[in-house]
Amino acid sequence: MTTTAKTSSAQGAPLSVREYEPLARELLDPVHHDYFAGGAHDEITLRANEAAFARLALVPRILRGRGRPDLTTDLLGRRTSMPIVLAPTAFHRLAHPDAERATARAAASTGAIMIAAMLSTVAVEEIAAAARKTAGDAQLWFQLYVQRDMGFTEALVRRAEDAGCTALVVTADSPALGRHVRNDRNDFHDLPPGMVCENLRSLRADEPGHVRQVDLSPELSWDHVRRLRAMTGLPIVIKGVLHPEDARIAADLGMDAVIVSNHGGRQLDTTPATVTQLPRVLDAVGDRIPVLLDGGVRRGTDVAKALALGAAAVAVGRPVVWGLTVGGQQGVEQVLGMLRDELAHTLTLCGCAGPAELDRDMVAREDPRW
Numbered sequence: 001m002t003t004t005a006k007t008s009s010a011q012g013a014p015l016s017v018r019e020y021e022p023l024a025r026e027l028l029d030p031v032h033h034d035y036f037a038g039g040a041h042d043e044i045t046l047r048a049n050e051a052a053f054a055r056l057a058l059v060p061r062i063l064r065g066r067g068r069p070d071l072t073t074d075l076l077g078r079r080t081s082m083p084i085v086l087a088p089t090a091f092h093r094l095a096h097p098d099a100e101r102a103t104a105r106a107a108a109s110t111g112a113i114m115i116a117a118m119l120s121t122v123a124v125e126e127i128a129a130a131a132r133k134t135a136g137d138a139q140l141w142f143q144l145y146v147q148r149d150m151g152f153t154e155a156l157v158r159r160a161e162d163a164g165c166t167a168l169v170v171t172a173d174s175p176a177l178g179r180h181v182r183n184d185r186n187d188f189h190d191l192p193p194g195m196v197c198e199n200l201r202s203l204r205a206d207e208p209g210h211v212r213q214v215d216l217s218p219e220l221s222w223d224h225v226r227r228l229r230a231m232t233g234l235p236i237v238i239k240g241v242l243h244p245e246d247a248r249i250a251a252d253l254g255m256d257a258v259i260v261s262n263h264g265g266r267q268l269d270t271t272p273a274t275v276t277q278l279p280r281v282l283d284a285v286g287d288r289i290p291v292l293l294d295g296g297v298r299r300g301t302d303v304a305k306a307l308a309l310g311a312a313a314v315a316v317g318r319p320v321v322w323g324l325t326v327g328g329q330q331g332v333e334q335v336l337g338m339l340r341d342e343l344a345h346t347l348t349l350c351g352c353a354g355p356a357e358l359d360r361d362m363v364a365r366e367d368p369r370w
């Protein structure tokens with residue numbers, strides 16, 4: 001039997017997550033496209049994240065009669081529709097006027113967890129309201145850059161708690177801002193007039209919510225995280241782990257999960273691809289805490305590879321932004337729906353009834369010498 005592979009629909013609608021980026025590029029101000037798409041320095045890590053997934057092969061099981069897979073997953077003690085989370089990305093208003101409200105609605109209608117960025121262009125309360133109006137049980141986690149001013153940090157934490165966020169995601173890979181050649185060339189260092197980081201603005205009446213207010217400091221340490229642990233009963237997730245020893249420290253300090261992340265190649269360039277580093281981190285923490293991964297996830301097969309290696313879930317950054325740019329809430333729903341359907345299809349083809357049936361033996365490293 002011969003079939004012709006369909007690569008684009010009759011209407012030209014995207015049929016894969018990667019197809020959203022060129023569409024978004026056409027719609028965005030080139031400076032803003034560069035901000036979303038770019039990475040640090042030579043963008044070696046940015047490219048490595050996707051390339052590393054491509055070098056891994058899936059080794060399916062056959063004839064196991066497992067039926068249709070169930071994607072529901074438990075994360076931090078709560079059930080979610082799939083092991084795919086929306087990574088925190090800043091400044092959604094640059095992508096679409098509905099901004100983080102649209103993203104939150106899409107996540108809620110898909111039953112996916114959204115990690116709301118501290119540097120959102122809609123206040124966390126409004127993001128939470130938009131999510132909850134769409135689905136009463138919508139789950140929102142709040143991403144935090146711990147500020148040296150712990151009073152300011154605590155005020156942000158209380159706000160996230162009061163808004164109903166169910167976990168704090170502490171981004172730990174940013175003791176300084178990554179250097180982006182594209183942003184430097186474009187002289188893009190803050191939001192355009194009329195747009196601000198709403199979570200910063202309403203906290204400090206005297207400050208307008210500029211990105212410049214954010215205090216990324218090399219002085220931050222595990223001590224700050226310990227203080228955060230004492231400050232809130234919310235689960236704490238440490239984002240930006242690459243070294244296995246740091247994952248072990250996080251588990252020792254009572255953190256609830258870690259995210260293996262290189263910030264989508266936007267912080268230190270030439271760090272390893274996240275999926276390359278994932279098994280090393282997992283070997284260090286074992287089953288003590290869930291390990292999530294983000295960076296370069298563009299296909300259901302990528303999700304399956306990360307899960308097979310032992311990740312509890314993955315998070316996606318840029319694909320959500322491209323979906324938002326192209327179609328607002330609907331665009332994000334389409335992107336999430338594609339990843340969900342591809343993951344279900346992949347599990348079926350791998351002979352798995354759900355993510356838990358994937359294991360390390362089902363991933364092989366493609367060796368270029370063969």
Ligand code: FNR
Nearest residue numbers: 036087088089090171263264294295296316317318
């Ligand atoms: C990010 N990321 C990010 N992370 C974070 O902790 N706080 C933030 O404010 C942001 N902002 C942000 C903006 C943009 C435009 C991008 C692309 C990314 C990093 C993000 O959470 C995640 O780690 C990566 O995006 C994952 O890689 P992919 O999925 O984009 O390849």
